[in-house]
Amino acid sequence: EIVLTQSPATLSLSPGERATLSCRASQSVSVYLAWYQQKPGQAPRLLIYDASNRATGIPARFSGSGSGTDFTLTISSLEPEDFAVYYCQQRSNWPRGTFGQGTKLEIK
């Protein structure tokens, strides 16, 4: 089973700052990695698929990069509504789709 490890567990930043979130896979997942955002009491929302493609309606400040085992989600300039929990999900052995444990992005 592919294990995804996200870091850091918690990231404390201020609005306007740049956020960099990491996701590392226990074996190569090629580019088959997605990122989701989840706010309290809400279902997750797809942000990025295939490592670097923004989903429909996702602002350009969100970007993804990486391949193989190391991936990054970058939020270029944080808006107040971006403070949430972020999950990565591997899709290399689709339809199975394991998730990372999440990174909480909180306001400093």
Add this chain to the structure above:
Amino acid sequence: QVQLVQSGAEVKRPGASVKVSCKASGYTFTTYAISWVRQAPGQGLEWMGWINPYNGNTNYAQKLQGRVTMTTDTSTRTAYMELRSLRSDDMAVYYCARDSARDGYNLWGQGTLVTVSS
């Protein structure tokens, strides 16, 4: 309107079964698979399994094999997830999600809270 609407919250005794529904609207139901994901209180997301409404094919998480069954009714555009022999650690919010093989879970239900308590 493109949406997935799930059934309401459930309270079950340990050892019982629960069946959660997920009704699709606004798109061709058989074009996309449905995945089920759960989230225990304060915890992360756990992939449970997948069903293709077009042909009924399923794929379940190994830890749930034998306790979970996913089905669909194409006449009502509804997917179902049944979990049997409930334990306290099955207490969670259960989500259905539309699974586009191309771009991931691009549509989610609102979630169904399943409480397991004696």
